[in-house]
Amino acid sequence: MLAVVVLPIIWAVSLAFQRVKLLNIRRTSVVGNYTLDNFSRVLQSEGFWETLWTTVVYTVGSTAGSLGLGLIAAMALRRPFRGRGAVRAVMLLPYITPVVAATFVWTVALDPQYGFVNAWGTSFLGWNEPIPFLSTERSELFGIPVPTALLTVIAFETWRYFPFAFLFLVARIQAIPGDLDEAARVDGASIWQRFRNVVWPQLLPVIALLTVLRFIFTFNKFDDVYLLTGGGAGTEVISVRVYEFLTARKDVGLAAAQAVVLAVVLIGLIIFYLRASSREQK
Amino acid sequence: MTTVVDAPAEAAAPPRPRRRRSTDEMVWGTLRALTIAFLVLITVVPFWYMVMLSFRPIQDVLLDPGRLWVTFTEASLGAYREVLRSGDDGGQGFLVFLRNSAVVALITTGVTLLAAVPGAYAVSRLRFKGRKVISGLFLVVYLFPPMVLAIPLFVLFTRIGLRGSLFGLALVYVAQTVPVAIFMLRNYFETIPESLEEAGLIDGLTHFGVLRRISLPLALPSVTATALYVFMIAWNEFLFALLFLLEQPSRWTVSLGLSRLAGSVEVPSTVLMAGSVVLTVPIVVLFFIAERQLVEGLTAGGEKG
Numbered sequence: 001m002l003a004v005v006v007l008p009i010i011w012a013v014s015l016a017f018q019r020v021k022l023l024n025i026r027r028t029s030v031v032g033n034y035t036l037d038n039f040s041r042v043l044q045s046e047g048f049w050e051t052l053w054t055t056v057v058y059t060v061g062s063t064a065g066s067l068g069l070g071l072i073a074a075m076a077l078r079r080p081f082r083g084r085g086a087v088r089a090v091m092l093l094p095y096i097t098p099v100v101a102a103t104f105v106w107t108v109a110l111d112p113q114y115g116f117v118n119a120w121g122t123s124f125l126g127w128n129e130p131i132p133f134l135s136t137e138r139s140e141l142f143g144i145p146v147p148t149a150l151l152t153v154i155a156f157e158t159w160r161y162f163p164f165a166f167l168f169l170v171a172r173i174q175a176i177p178g179d180l181d182e183a184a185r186v187d188g189a190s191i192w193q194r195f196r197n198v199v200w201p202q203l204l205p206v207i208a209l210l211t212v213l214r215f216i217f218t219f220n221k222f223d224d225v226y227l228l229t230g231g232g233a234g235t236e237v238i239s240v241r242v243y244e245f246l247t248a249r250k251d252v253g254l255a256a257a258q259a260v261v262l263a264v265v266l267i268g269l270i271i272f273y274l275r276a277s278s279r280e281q282k
Numbered sequence: 283m284t285t286v287v288d289a290p291a292e293a294a295a296p297p298r299p300r301r302r303r304s305t306d307e308m309v310w311g312t313l314r315a316l317t318i319a320f321l322v323l324i325t326v327v328p329f330w331y332m333v334m335l336s337f338r339p340i341q342d343v344l345l346d347p348g349r350l351w352v353t354f355t356e357a358s359l360g361a362y363r364e365v366l367r368s369g370d371d372g373g374q375g376f377l378v379f380l381r382n383s384a385v386v387a388l389i390t391t392g393v394t395l396l397a398a399v400p401g402a403y404a405v406s407r408l409r410f411k412g413r414k415v416i417s418g419l420f421l422v423v424y425l426f427p428p429m430v431l432a433i434p435l436f437v438l439f440t441r442i443g444l445r446g447s448l449f450g451l452a453l454v455y456v457a458q459t460v461p462v463a464i465f466m467l468r469n470y471f472e473t474i475p476e477s478l479e480e481a482g483l484i485d486g487l488t489h490f491g492v493l494r495r496i497s498l499p500l501a502l503p504s505v506t507a508t509a510l511y512v513f514m515i516a517w518n519e520f521l522f523a524l525l526f527l528l529e530q531p532s533r534w535t536v537s538l539g540l541s542r543l544a545g546s547v548e549v550p551s552t553v554l555m556a557g558s559v560v561l562t563v564p565i566v567v568l569f570f571i572a573e574r575q576l577v578e579g580l581t582a583g584g585e586k587g
Contacts, residue, residue: 009431011434011438015437072317073321076318077318087322090326092569093326096565098518098537099518100561101332104540108555113347114340114343116347116349119347123348159324167577191306219427222429223521227520239427239428263426
């Protein structure tokens, strides 16, 4: 593990400080000419800040969406009913499905030409024309401009990862002692009050943990965006950009510098979050 | 739905007079039923759509894209034939990709378990300095963007000639799955009473003997779940397969092969869907075999909060 995980991280950082292209890769070594050049090129490169902002919006939206839907699902399935086991198993499908298959179903379903969503939208919902969800950067909804493709990608992430939040929340909910809830019920507390004052405080630690986890995972995510839009239509996140630097431009040093910036921003945001949440608890 | 079913049953129970359902309960009960229906819909429809499209000829889909069922007259296996047939016969050669994926996933699962079982056991049982720190460190690995790992590995593998080999890919997967495997297994080992193992030690077993004859058989369900989870990660993985195998079409995994199909214009979406079904079915089957253990293994420790 040391060899395949820790060393590469150190190496990646060192590559970020060197001038390395894929062509001269065989000649470079760990000790080379170190320079800050790559970083200044990353920070000045066209669209860097835009990409960073897109990544943050994408991450916050997807984290909030998947946690919200996961919480709703966990509450809805709290009490037993006939077929609950089956519903629970089915709900995990988006999470276990290979990402390539999941993105393709969405791509095909949303396709303006042969996807069912647009077919239904135009015939039942009164859409004037099919909407190319994954390739429209901006469109207007009731006069408000919305980033269509970015929202679609966030919806996909919400759909794909709500089972993850759901699993952990269900495990926690089932561990809540039933007498507390029962006592609140006898005292005449409404269902909403019981959720707000009995269940919610118990869930808070898990929700905080899940927020951090999902935030990290989404921030680093590459495959989902790459497969859905290829980073086009205003959905270019940092990891897709790193991939472009590495493969299209074959600039290893620049890609490594960009990846290190990604990691640094992430660590910064996590520290900020942990500080803020610990202050809130006091 | 359930509230509708439950209500008469409650009313029919004669001896205890039941409290009448308040409006509060009715509103939330209805909302709950609607929510469950909605959740089932959004999870089932995409998969239904995938399977359904894979059986329809593309011309029919273009004529009537909104229809979500297959008629008997139009159902065909043409898309599957194209996907599975080898490249020489004008197909997409998914049989080879399936074999590649299986090889990579099996090597990954095997090696990961070989490393993770003793590792998890050590973390849960043996007292050594920095034990707490070590078990925390396992998860730190996941904080780092896979992209950061990918670049040096890409460089390294290019140099030593492992790029483009299935074994090299499996090696990367092992490094990614060992931490989570140790985490899952450790939680389970900790539930096995130590007195049981001490009894084995007193009876003259070595630490390794205790692990093999006592702990491992007890932990078997958890080991199965972990194995399945690791298999799933390796089977589903896309980024490293893309980076390492792209130039070697004969070594593509199913995920990679499928993603490459989408790039070409001539491939109809029904074929894409057939490929997606081929990619998804093994995982879904494995998942339903071991759903319970998998869910428990993943969330163990989560309820402690």
